[in-house]
Amino acid sequence: MMPLEFAEPGEVQIIKKIGGNPETKKHLEDLGFHVGGEIRVVKTIGGNLIVNVKECRVAVSRELANKIMI
Helix, strand or coil: CCEHHHCCCCCEEECCEECCCHHHHHHHHHHCCCCCCEEEEEEEECCEEEEEECCEEEEECHHHHCCEEC
């Protein structure tokens, strides 16, 4: 298990754990990040990530990406 920040662009990953405080977890769930869900990093820009989750592109900060374990 590793943080999303270290995923290779283009590879489909499965979310294994979402960390952080309850507000952070709720925010990520509202964006479509759920344990067991598929996620794919599209691009990394200055440490921030553009990811595909549930057929949508979402920008995620490095801080949030470190709370999503794959």
